[in-house]
Amino acid sequence: MLHIKNLHASVEDKDILKGINLDIKAGEVHAIMGPNGSGKSTLASIVAGKDTFEVTEGELTFNNEDISELSPEERAHRGVFLSFQYPVEIPGVSVTNFIKTAINETRKAKGLKDMPASEMLKLIKEKANLLEIDRKFLSRSLNEGFSGGEKKRNEIFQMAMLEPKLAILDETDSGLDIDALKIVANGVNKLRSKDNAILVITHYQRLLDYIVPDFVHVLIDGRIVKSGPKELAYELEEKGYDWIKEELV
């Protein structure tokens, strides 16, 4: 599904990604772990289409299509979703109106008509239940005054509504207490299927207890230096990253 080969990226002449290789197939869950500043969020942003980073070398394809030149919205229309570490506040636009807009814009891009209001409402209700979101929450302004947990839950709610093929969860566990973490993880797990894939980006193994990955990759200094099964996450939690760095020397 997602194929990344020898990807190099920089911002203002500073190299951040230095040759990433990653293959994600439908039905798989991958986790990328790594210390601060290793390039995890940069990788997530580049896949989603942020143009402040310059891709200097390498391949980025999604379902066999080169997406490296596509705008973020075009990638979204093809099924790429990014759950933000710091979602943006939009006063005056309710959660409901925002998600309606997002869904209908995506449909428009595919040449479809707006989703009928009744169908939309039903879908919103269903997905809100999944994430234990109450009605009042849906009429609040998007992310405005939301707690950290509410913001993250809202991100996963949007993911549930948009039903992406590839969901990238950037530090979705940060700012969540254990109850909120369980709800969010539970929501994500219910959205897992053989047709979609998930890329989890995190500092800690904690989230991976709930969203169990098929593969764990360690990103250090712009390179994936080690990949392995889910047990690798425990090892990292226990020993930190230094032993890998030493291994590399």
Add this chain to the structure above:
Amino acid sequence: MGLKDKLVSSFFAFEDHLEDDSPIHDIRNKAINIFEGQGFPTKKEEDWKYTSLKAILNHDYCLFPNRDNSVELKNVRKYFLHDIDTYKIVFVDGVYSSFLSETTHDSMDICLLSSALSKAKYNPVIETYFNKIASKDSLTSLNTAFAKEGAYIYIPKNKEVEKPIEIVNFATGNEAALMLQPRNLIVVGENTQVQIIERHQSLTDNAVLTNSVTEIFTDKRAFVDYYKIQNDNSNASLIDNTYIEQQRESNCNVHTFSLGGKITRNNLNFYQRGEHCDSTLKGITILKDKQHVDHNTLVKHIEPNCESHQDYKGLYADNSTGVFNGKVVVEKEAQKTNAFQQNNNILIDDNATVNAKPQLEIFADDVKCSHGCTIGQFDEDALFYLQTRGIAKKEAQALLMYAFANSVLESVKIPEIKRRINALIATKIGVNIGFDV
């Protein structure tokens, strides 16, 4: 003959028609002398540094239009907030339209300044309030000299006005160029509540210049909620001079929505004369083409324990220009003042300009005052966020502009105004992405 000379020479003919025993005979004469001495303000004056009136002073304005100009309700209905649920004081080319208005004398006066000036029973009110807080600057003086018609609102003690009051000035365009000088006097008694909407609307593209003066006196514990809707045609200009005096524990909010017109200058002045007053000044400005809006605000904290809140947001496209000149004065006696001022602007196009000049003059030592001013472009992170949800860049920008302006609407208390302004903002910005406004 320039406009100034035309005005001065017309004054004597104008005065000649008025009764000599009018209580404001002297006031008018002094006022025209001030105007004659100072003339129209130019960019050489500090307060007019960023706004030039030159381009709108060169028309041959008609000063006393035909009294028979009229408009049909069906052509102007959309400019009213509501058909029946509001009082209306409506003027067509400066002349009162009884047909379009709904006034009252039932335990309060919502009527005309012309009758208040000419009928003896109003003399005490006129003598107490008329031209008492209006400044003696040249444009206000010009209005005072010619002040003849406008809204007269007197709300006695303990009265809650159950419907909003609309003051609407239409210009028919029957004259090639028209100058209007409406004069409003609003006296709001102790422990009362009133909502007022003011609008100036030209019905054609002919040139209109309005030099308006409004004096508002807010007595103890009164609550005034005032809305200025400025969405005029591209050849209509407005100089709005508003003066508000507040007594103790009164609350006065003014929202100014500047969404159209050629040149708009808002001189909005608050004087807090009692303790525990609260003043709110908020504005949304959305401009395009070569439109120009200048918000010139003054809040004078004179007594202790008062608050003022200013929040002006502006969106400027094309070659439009905006000015925010906000002055807060905290006098020596005004301890424990809380004064906040916020002015945020987004420049949509490279050719748009904003000049922001916050001024704080603080003479008391135990106060909380703050001001914040930003001029920027779109938040790239916010744009990216919306785009990753499948919303195209153009729509995403519109949505962000909408959200930016919308925050000012929270304090709007009349739902129908909120709905209308919301819709207007959406139209101006071109938000067409299917959410209810």
